[in-house]
Amino acid sequence: xxxxxxxxxxxxxxxxxxxxxxxxxxxxxxxxxxxxxxxxxxxxxxxxxxxxxxxxxxxxxxxxxxxxxxxxxxxxxxxxxxxxxxxxxxxxxxxxxxxxxxxxxxxxxxxxxxxxxxxxxxxxx
Numbered sequence: 001x002x003x004x005x006x007x008x009x010x011x012x013x014x015x016x017x018x019x020x021x022x023x024x025x026x027x028x029x030x031x032x033x034x035x036x037x038x039x040x041x042x043x044x045x046x047x048x049x050x051x052x053x054x055x056x057x058x059x060x061x062x063x064x065x066x067x068x069x070x071x072x073x074x075x076x077x078x079x080x081x082x083x084x085x086x087x088x089x090x091x092x093x094x095x096x097x098x099x100x101x102x103x104x105x106x107x108x109x110x111x112x113x114x115x116x117x118x119x120x121x122x123x124x125x
Contacts, residue, residue: 001023001024001025001113001114002024002025002114003021003022003095003117004022004024005019005093005094005116005117005118006020006119007020008092008121008122009120009121009122010122010123011085011121011123012123012124013085013086013087013123013124013125014084014085015085015123016081016082017082017085017121018081018082019119019121020077020078020080021033021078021079021095021116022075022076022077023097024076026097026099028073028076029052029073030052030099031052031098031099031101032049032051032052032097032098032104032105032106033069033071033078033095033097033098034046034050034098034107034109035048035078035093035096036094036096036109037089037091039090039091039092044094044109045060046107046108046109047067049105049106049107050069050071050078050105051104051105053073054070054071054073056104057069058105063082063089066083066084066085067080067081067082067083069081078095082121085121086123087125088123089121089123090121090123092119092120092121093119093120094117094118095116096112096115097112097114097115098111098112099113099114100113
């Protein structure tokens with residue numbers, strides 16, 4: 001299973017950005033998917049997760065109401081739409097796949113077996 005994240009960039013505070021993740025290998029439609037982010041010197045933190053069907057989602061409190069996770073199983077793709085961005089959203093964003101899920105959504109990073117390479121999102125003040 002391979003994950004390729006893309007779409008990061010530089011945006012001003014209050015702006016919007018979308019990042020995407022394309023998955024190859026295995027059966028994407030059976031995976032719980034997630035987005036995490038990390039800044040230098042800090043642990044990787046949960047951002048959002050989506051169930052295999054896309055019918056269930058969960059978000060970190062810090063992004064709830066501003067970020068939207070989605071997926072298109074026919075395209076083996078997942079997206080994170082980020083609105084009302086803040087400087088504290090600046091991080092490397094990673095997509096991850098939980099290929100043997102024990103729940104419909106998963107926030108714990110240790111449950112994810114496969115990770116993308118990350119894409120930088122920078123929000124200027």
